[in-house]
Amino acid sequence: MIEIKNLHASVNGKEILKGINLTVKAGEIHAIMGPNGSGKSTLAQVLAGHPAYQVTQGEVIFEGQNLLDMEPEVRAHAGVFLAFQYPVEIPGVSNSYFLKAGLNEIRKSRGEEELDSMQFLKMLKEKMKIVEMDPSFINRPVNEGFSGGEKKRNEILQMAVLEPKLAILDETDSGLDIDALKIVSSGVNKLKSPKNATIVVTHYQRLLNYIVPDVVHVLVNGRIVKSGGKGLAMELEANGYDFIREEMQQSA
Amino acid sequence: MSETIEELVSQEYKYGFTTNIETDTIPPGLNEDVVRIISKKKNEPEWLTDWRLKAFRLWKTMEEPRWPNLQYAKIDYQSISYYSAPKEMKKYNSLDEVDPILLETYAKLGISLTEQKRLSGVAVDAVFDSVSVATTFKETLREKGIIFCSFSEAVQEHPDLVKKYLGSVVPYGDNYFAALNSAVFSDGSFCFIPRGVRCPMELSTYFRINASNTGQFERTLIVAEEGAYVSYLEGCTAPMRDENQLHAAVVELIALDNAEVKYSTVQNWYAGDKNGKGGIYNFVTKRGKCLGENSKISWTQVETGSAITWKYPSVILQGDNSIGEFYSVAVVNNRQDADTGTKMLHIGKNTRSTIVSKGISAGRGNNTYRGLVNIGKHATNSRNYTQCDSMLIGNQCSANTFPYIEVKNSSSSVEHEASTSKIGEDQIFYCKQRGINTENAISMIINGFAKEVFKNLPMEFAVEAQKLLGISLEGSVG
Numbered sequence: 001m002i003e004i005k006n007l008h009a010s011v012n013g014k015e016i017l018k019g020i021n022l023t024v025k026a027g028e029i030h031a032i033m034g035p036n037g038s039g040k041s042t043l044a045q046v047l048a049g050h051p052a053y054q055v056t057q058g059e060v061i062f063e064g065q066n067l068l069d070m071e072p073e074v075r076a077h078a079g080v081f082l083a084f085q086y087p088v089e090i091p092g093v094s095n096s097y098f099l100k101a102g103l104n105e106i107r108k109s110r111g112e113e114e115l116d117s118m119q120f121l122k123m124l125k126e127k128m129k130i131v132e133m134d135p136s137f138i139n140r141p142v143n144e145g146f147s148g149g150e151k152k153r154n155e156i157l158q159m160a161v162l163e164p165k166l167a168i169l170d171e172t173d174s175g176l177d178i179d180a181l182k183i184v185s186s187g188v189n190k191l192k193s194p195k196n197a198t199i200v201v202t203h204y205q206r207l208l209n210y211i212v213p214d215v216v217h218v219l220v221n222g223r224i225v226k227s228g229g230k231g232l233a234m235e236l237e238a239n240g241y242d243f244i245r246e247e248m249q250q251s252a
Numbered sequence: 253m254s255e256t257i258e259e260l261v262s263q264e265y266k267y268g269f270t271t272n273i274e275t276d277t278i279p280p281g282l283n284e285d286v287v288r289i290i291s292k293k294k295n296e297p298e299w300l301t302d303w304r305l306k307a308f309r310l311w312k313t314m315e316e317p318r319w320p321n322l323q324y325a326k327i328d329y330q331s332i333s334y335y336s337a338p339k340e341m342k343k344y345n346s347l348d349e350v351d352p353i354l355l356e357t358y359a360k361l362g363i364s365l366t367e368q369k370r371l372s373g374v375a376v377d378a379v380f381d382s383v384s385v386a387t388t389f390k391e392t393l394r395e396k397g398i399i400f401c402s403f404s405e406a407v408q409e410h411p412d413l414v415k416k417y418l419g420s421v422v423p424y425g426d427n428y429f430a431a432l433n434s435a436v437f438s439d440g441s442f443c444f445i446p447r448g449v450r451c452p453m454e455l456s457t458y459f460r461i462n463a464s465n466t467g468q469f470e471r472t473l474i475v476a477e478e479g480a481y482v483s484y485l486e487g488c489t490a491p492m493r494d495e496n497q498l499h500a501a502v503v504e505l506i507a508l509d510n511a512e513v514k515y516s517t518v519q520n521w522y523a524g525d526k527n528g529k530g531g532i533y534n535f536v537t538k539r540g541k542c543l544g545e546n547s548k549i550s551w552t553q554v555e556t557g558s559a560i561t562w563k564y565p566s567v568i569l570q571g572d573n574s575i576g577e578f579y580s581v582a583v584v585n586n587r588q589d590a591d592t593g594t595k596m597l598h599i600g601k602n603t604r605s606t607i608v609s610k611g612i613s614a615g616r617g618n619n620t621y622r623g624l625v626n627i628g629k630h631a632t633n634s635r636n637y638t639q640c641d642s643m644l645i646g647n648q649c650s651a652n653t654f655p656y657i658e659v660k661n662s663s664s665s666v667e668h669e670a671s672t673s674k675i676g677e678d679q680i681f682y683c684k685q686r687g688i689n690t691e692n693a694i695s696m697i698i699n700g701f702a703k704e705v706f707k708n709l710p711m712e713f714a715v716e717a718q719k720l721l722g723i724s725l726e727g728s729v730g
Contacts, residue, residue: 048685051677072684081685088682092700101696102686109687141700158686 185210509544531559584617
């Protein structure tokens with residue numbers, strides 16, 4: 001699905017990612033964990049194509065295509081989805097209008113017919129059940145006046161509607177209470193299929209109790225320093241990130 | 253991002269063509285003889301000629317206002333031609349008699365003057381340079397007792413009504429540009445809705461400046477008698493020319509007891525090129541008078557064109573319980589300057605007014621909201637709500653807000669809210685991540701910003717306005 005090779009990226013001249021190597025296959029869920037400031041969110045933003053980040057080295061192959069050459073919207077058309085850590089508000093634009101516009105752009109790019117309003121609404125209502133969202137959110141402006149939990153749920157709703165091949169969840173668990181966390185995770189699990197893949201970026205292990213990863217990577221100081229199974233996450237939870245740092249120092 | 257936006261705001265103007273048609277244009281210059289010639293060409297009664305002359309004599313003593321926050325070259329009033337009309341203008345009995353070239357021009361502008369308009373239920377009066385070319389649906393309206401015709405025709409056919417109401421809201425000496433208009437106005441629309449009649453269709457005037465070196469000075473007068481209702485639409489375009497052209501119009505609205513007048517404008521005069529060359533100077537006086545009790549006047553404007561805009565559609569709330577509304581979206585791009593807003597003058601008791609102004613500045617545009625809310629001594633229990641929001645696109649534009657509030661009694665309340673925001677890189681990135689390209693993202697964000705105003709426009713116009721806003725800001729000319 002996606003192959004990241006020796007990826008270096010910086011923001012305002014400061015290097016944040018210092019050679020990331022990561023391969024994710026269809027059907028897999030990968031978790032990326034790491035302490036604050038390790039570059040987790042930067043990785044997510046770079047994959048989505050945020051203009052504030054400059055890629056200085058390396059390449060990313062997504063479904064055989066060079067991802068880094070593509071505009072952010074072209075990446076979205078190709079099936080890359082980012083659930084934002086801080087979803088953006090767009091006053092005056094209704095949730096349904098926004099999502100319909102996005103979905104139809106994606107469908108157009110694939111040569112599929114655009115959905116009309118009736119078809120779209122019917123589909124949207126179905127998808128809203130997955131994240132247990134109230135239908136009133138259909139006509140509310142995008143993320144405006146939403147609580148933190150509602151915003152995160154709205155991200156998963158968008159993911160459900162856009163049906164990406166690769167979903168990147170950036171700290172989707174932050175700011176969620178346990179009930180919201182369950183709803184969001186079960187949404188992600190329902191959307192899982194052998195054809196798509198998920199990268200979960202998270203600070204805490206607790207999300208991984210609900211979204212079970214196939215592989216866990218530990219990101220420290222812009223590099224993946226350790227990869228392993230679900231057990232690695234438990235180890236981190238028990239010992240903190242310090243033990244990784246110690247291991248690194250010992251090996252250095 | 254700034255780079256992309258810079259590219260996007262470089263717009264083109266799709267109404268910039270000229271029509272080759274023979275015109276009857278009087279030589280440039282302005283003096284009493286010119287005023288008399290205009291009046292004579294229009295076969296006006298003596299009282300009107302005198303009214304024009306009084307306005308002209310007063311205008312000569314007045315000075316052009318310098319208080320607006322506008323930068324423009326001094327206007328040479330002697331270099332302008334004050335009358336231009338397609339040659340061989342006769343009174344038309346049907347559209348078949350109108351010069352096909354003219355009809356073609358209007359078709360290019362997207363207004364079909366033919367009976368097809370019946371389907372959309374809009375009656376159109378089209379003003380080409382100085383004269384009114386055709387008014388559709390006159391018969392249908394006449395059955396209801398509604399008069400909708402060119403101003404010149406109204407002077408001939410309904411002189412008493414014109415005499416009664418002309419200048420009753422905007423006196424000929426009201427301000428510099430109103431005085432100029434009163435002296436030399438050429439044509440415009442007249443609309444009269446008799447007592448108790450609800451006008452069954454939208455009435456519409458389309459203004460087009462074609463000839464070069466001419467000014468357009470139209471005058472619109474709308475009267476709604478007791479219990480009447482009318483919704484009126486105004487659209488404007490002009491060819492692209494290197495020199496500036498002057499447009500100084502006057503619009504007067506009168507609402508008697510329980511009457512309602514809704515006036516919507518989509519102004520898309522040529523705005524000049526990227527460097528500010530050419531474009532229309534738009535100095536317009538628009539004012540409505542809620543003369544009767546429980547009357548209502550509502551202005552909705554979408555201003556995307558003109559190099560210079562000076563315009564404050566206002567409402568005099570004279571009747572008790574009357575309502576005034578002003579909804580505005582003003583867009584400036586490139587070198588455009590706009591100083592626009594409204595005045596709400598509360599005189600009657602329990603009068604209410606609402607002001608929603610959305611200013612969008614891009615390029616090197618300079619956008620100013622200037623508004624006055626005046627609540628008089630006797631206007632007890634009156635209310636005003638004002639909301640002024642500005643949005644900036646890029647780093648070289650500016651937005652200013654000058655609200656004036658005067659309250660002379662203690663039982664009234666005034667609310668004012670204002671905000672300034674910038675289209676964020678993050679908003680655009682968010683849209684792009686969902687598959688929406690930058691152009692559509694900006695258009696969506698802007699339209700969301702202006703939504704409160706658009707929802708007050710008649711449906712057909714709202715769609716046009718949304719598209720126009722997209723074109724003005726995105727350079728994605730269709």
